[in-house]
Amino acid sequence: MTTQAKPKAAVLLSQPKLRRLCSPACRQYLETHFEVHWNERERELSAEELVPFAEDAAYLFTSWGSPRLSESFFKHAAELRAVAHAAGSVKFFLPASVFEAGVRVFSANPRLSLPVSEYCMAVIFAWLRHIPTYNAALHAGGYRVPGLKGRELTGSRVGLISAGATARGLIRMLQPYEVEIRVYDPFLSEAQARQLGVIPSTLEEAMGCTIVSNHAPNLPETAGLIGAEQLARIPDEGIFINSGRAAQVDTAALVAELKSGRIYAACDVFDEEPLPVDSPLRGLANVILTPHVGAATQQADLALLPAVAEDVVRMMRGEPTRFEIAAADFSRLA
Amino acid sequence: MTTQAKPKAAVLLSQPKLRRLCSPACRQYLETHFEVHWNERERELSAEELVPFAEDAAYLFTSWGSPRLSESFFKHAAELRAVAHAAGSVKFFLPASVFEAGVRVFSANPRLSLPVSEYCMAVIFAWLRHIPTYNAALHAGGYRVPGLKGRELTGSRVGLISAGATARGLIRMLQPYEVEIRVYDPFLSEAQARQLGVIPSTLEEAMGCTIVSNHAPNLPETAGLIGAEQLARIPDEGIFINSGRAAQVDTAALVAELKSGRIYAACDVFDEEPLPVDSPLRGLANVILTPHVGAATQQADLALLPAVAEDVVRMMRGEPTRFEIAAADFSRLA
Incomplete structure (x- = not known):
């Protein structure tokens, strides 16, 4: 294969990011299909460094921490055909005008939902079986915990x-457990619900289940969706999980409900991240706290760059793409 | 319905046990089908109290803590047709000669496997996602934990x-995750393995998986099955789960492997229970410890007595039973 035949690609990811996200096989895949300009720095590019680094590239690979691509950058990037984001939310890295220039946009976001779904299973089971409570009791020298009894999914x-x-x-993942699933989603049709095997429900009905998991998209319309009134509907000893976005849940109301001891919760996302040291969530024994790691798995890390790289190659070959974002969907992205 | 038509049943369970295991609906079910002699005591019957309490019963209902039924008891119990154990292992409550007297034996053991399977899912996911480590870090005022990254099931x-x-x-329960399952079981046929979708394996091959769960039956032949050599086969960062019986695992070898920091573990069963205060397992951050609660769920508690009661009624009606133990299987029971 001759070098001239390959389109130019700029990989903006810093060396620490590449060590985490780019396996030797992925590096080889990229070099097979592109003339790659690697960011050799141990840090992210600055906005000033971006233009000389990437202005002649046909394809841009970005990820968490990459510099925002401004409208002025796109004036320089005359050859650019696609931006491929090896991470989740791409919306804040690009101006909406990107599509007007005929640039196509890819995001590995769909690959990140699998580890988040597994995270939800982890914390559902943790609270159903009181794992944090028992484990703390035994490591502290105790054994039985009076009044505590596990529950089945x-x-x-x-x-x-x-x-x-x-x-x-x-x-x-809930399929083996014969659970009744109530879904609140104004955009879910009856037919889709039937196909998924779930019961379309009001917000109130969904909040009334023993286990409640928030997956509302991060939009202005959903801000504060789950407040004191909604949390009060969770039955006693119910489990509330937020692995989605913090803005949809009224944290003060959740803290009040947790302080009453009435429910259990697991929070992976917070209004402010890192979670402030003086957050009232810290120290409450009935909430599992994790540092926004719902999507953070070894497997997902290594899958993101191949996911968008292979999709860009599909685009180059005129094949249907899997991780591309349509212009019409861009503004509605979470 | 006349009282005369009902066979006599003695329910040995103490009042505290009945409050936990016998719902009002279950009490009514028993009284509908039997002339019930309830143990009105707040404690278990002694061996001496047993004979006058139960000698005229056709059906005996027992559970954890019930007195052992000796051969001499069976000499008195001339009317006895069945013993129904509303708990797991029934072997140690009865002499093997019970079958010679034509008495049939029931155990709710099969109903207890479901919560143990769910317990295994709970601790598998807990370690895959480092829930204990992250949760401890956040409640202690921290946030990110350097060097820690979750994994996908x-x-x-x-x-x-x-x-x-x-x-x-x-x-x-593992079905949704596209896992490769290697099973070590000398009694599992190729055909059964195919039907289960698992790979029949040697003990060494099964121990070489990222996640290893012990379910060996508690028999003399399986004592010490998993020792230092077998544990050493678990890959680095692998997860070892013992929700079965303690005798199958060499605890000293497990402690040594855990102290090296090489693997994660979850133990629900111990050589001595309650776990001694000075157990070397306590305080090791890479082992989840729970107090033999694998089968302990609210749902299982309330399902045990109905399970065997309904099965005894099936026997009375000459219908096929579901929870009965055949004489030939009794000595091989775990």
């Missing part, structure tokens, strides 16, 4: 707020 | 030691 009721990709993964 | 390799009811439940 099988036969329980699960409420899902929104039926996006993560919720659908969760529905699939 | 999807696509991983799971080794099961023995293919009993709990392992089969786990196989079913």
Whole structure:
């Protein structure tokens, strides 16, 4: 294969990012299909460095921490055909005008829903079986914990707020447990609900389940969707999970409900991240706290860059793409 | 319905046990089908109290903590037709000679495998996603934990030691994750393995998986089955789960492997229970410890007595039973 035949690609990812996200096989794949300009720095490019680094590229590969591509950058990038984001949300890295220049946009976001669905299973089971409580008791020298008794997932009721990709993964993982699943999603049709095997429900009905998981998209219309009134609908000893976005849940109301000891919760996302040291969530024994790691798995890390790289190659070959974002969907992205 | 038509049943369970295991509906079911002699005591019957309490019963209902039924008891119990154990292992409550007297034996053991399978899912996911580590870090005021990265269950390799009811439940629950399951079970035929979708394996092969779960039956032949050599086969960062019986695992070898920091583990069963305060397992951050609660769920508690009661009624009607133990299987019971 001759070098001249390959289109130019600029990989903006810093060396630390590449060590995490780009396996030797992925590096080889990129070099097979592109003339690659690698970011050899140990840090991200600055906005000033971006133009000389990437202005002649036909394809741009970006990820978390990559510099935002401004409208002025696109004036320089005359050859650019696509931006491929090896991470989740791409919306804040690009101006909406990107599509007017005929540039196509890819995001590995769909690959990130699988680990988040698995995270939800992890914290559902953790609270159903009181793993944090028992484990703390035994490591502290105790054994039995009076008044504590586990519960089965099988036969329980699960409420899902929104039926996006993560919720659908969760529905699939709940399949062996004969659970009743109530979904609140204004955009879910009766036919889709039937196909998923779930019951279309009001927000109130979904919040009334023993296990409630928030997957609402991060839009202005969903901000504060789950407040004191909604949390009060969770039955006693119910489990509330937020692995989605913090803005949809009224944190003060959740803290009040947790302080009453009435429910259990797991939070992976917070209004402010890193979670402030003085957050009232810290120290409450009935909430599992994790540092926004719902999508953070070894497997997902290594899958993101190949996912968008292979999709760009499909685009180059005129084949149907899998990770491309249509211009019409861009503004509605979470 | 006249009282005379009902056979006599003695329910040995103490009042505290009945409050936990016998719902009002279950009490009514028993009183509909039997003339019930309830143990009105707040404690278990002594061996001496047993004979006058139960000698005229046709059906005996027992559970954890019930007195052992000796051969001499059976000499008194001339009317006895069945013993129904509303709990797991029934072997140690009865002499093997029970069958010679024509008494039939029931155990709710099969109903207890479901919560143990779910327990295994709980601790598998807990370690795959480092829930104990992250949760401890955040509650202690921290946030990110350097060097820690979750893993996905999807696509991983799971080794099961023995293919009993709990392992089969786990196989079913692993179905959504496209895992490769290697099973070590000398009694599992190729055809059964194919039907379960698992790979028949040597003990060494099963122990070489990323996730290994022990379900070996508690028999003299399986004592010490998993020692230092077998544990050493678990890959680095692998997860070892013992929700079965303690005797199958060399605890000193497990402690040594855990102290090296090479693997993660979850133990629900111990050589001595309650776990001694000075157990070397306590305080090791890479082992989840729970107080033999694998089968302990609210749902299972309330299902045990109905399970065997309904089965005894099936026997009375000459219908096929579901929870009965054949004489030939009794000595091989775990």
